[in-house]
Amino acid sequence: MASAATPRADRHAEAASTRERILDAALAAFSEHGFDGATTRAIATRAGVNLGLIPYYFEGKEGLWREAVDRAFGDLRRGLADVLGDTSAGNDRERAALLIRGYVRFVAAHPEFVRLMHEEGKRDSRRMRWLVDRHVRPLFEATCNLIEQGERISRLPAGVDPLHFYYILAGSVGILFHQAPECRRLTGVDPRQDVVVEAHADALVHLLLGNELEENAT
Amino acid sequence: MASAATPRADRHAEAASTRERILDAALAAFSEHGFDGATTRAIATRAGVNLGLIPYYFEGKEGLWREAVDRAFGDLRRGLADVLGDTSAGNDRERAALLIRGYVRFVAAHPEFVRLMHEEGKRDSRRMRWLVDRHVRPLFEATCNLIEQGERISRLPAGVDPLHFYYILAGSVGILFHQAPECRRLTGVDPRQDVVVEAHADALVHLLLGNELEENAT
């Protein structure tokens, strides 16, 4: 935007804000339309900046995509930080329930996260390998640790490969919000409403952890 | 392909097979790359036919997409016909378990089905509305009927909006196979192997229906 008339040295601040606005627009566009469906023109327009600034700042479309993904995972870490750091909860089951609820609320507030993941995970590609190696594997391993710790309290029989639990959790939480526009047309209900989000979290906690009374029923 | 030299009237058969080959290639391409990512050139090449035959037979790319989706839902109906028609199973729980297993096996064998659905359901578009109105709503309503019938036997508390169960089922079954390439890189395991498919079905039946001993525990 304004550059020639600025006093001298909040050029840095302006450039940073330009960069951020491009990243915001890119994250929205990539998650909604996929990598191929999102155009750099639409991203530049949405960010209110010139098309040429995208290769200038990000070394092309794919570099922009990588930084947008980094940002999405940063959002996830920030969004789960408080619920992960909270050790005040009573027993194991309550902590697990808190974690599930926290993830449901995060995805409801950030459907773009799960849309990015599902867009890339469905085919083998350079982007998929980068995404798995850089972001998904650490997330998967952390989740597996939690699953093994929680095996006594979850309703999943012990000894089952944690990948099943991981994908059941990812899918059953994510798809409702991934498919929010479909759900709206299908049912008339916007799944991102608070009441729906909480009902989904309730249903999942019930299914995955059982109710309080039957703890360790399996 | 051969056309001038053919005797006279298996032109119909040839044309039908050309049409079918294009549809096969289109279903694979659309599900793997999405509508924007799939190119008509790639589809024509994969089908071994000329590019011009796509607008000729299908009135353009979007018409081709619609017929490919029709075919995918035809596959679903055929794939579930036997398990839906089977009334020989003993009790309600066993029939529900059979249905869940049948759907898991279908998606494992036809990941393109769930990829098409997830590609379009994530944003509002003409294609999404067509898909929901023509195919998803009937499927949703049939599923809701089964859910209400099965409410006594499922582990979901009664009175919860069936949309939660529908999306939990769709997501927890679908994502493992939707993300098969990711899963392979992440875990080294191909989720489409028989043992993995059956383990996933086992885990889901256990979580959604409970084990036999605690039937109606809720």
Place this chain on the structure above:
DNA sequence: GTCTATAATTAGATAGAC
């Protein structure tokens, strides 16, 4: 650092020969 203007590529669609 941001813009305008444009190059180079690729997309889907079509005209016309056979």
Place this chain on the structure above:
DNA sequence: GTCTATCTAATTATAGAC
């Protein structure tokens, strides 16, 4: 019915002015 050749539009990337 199927092919070759081509058209128009839209894509990403870049050169160069300011």
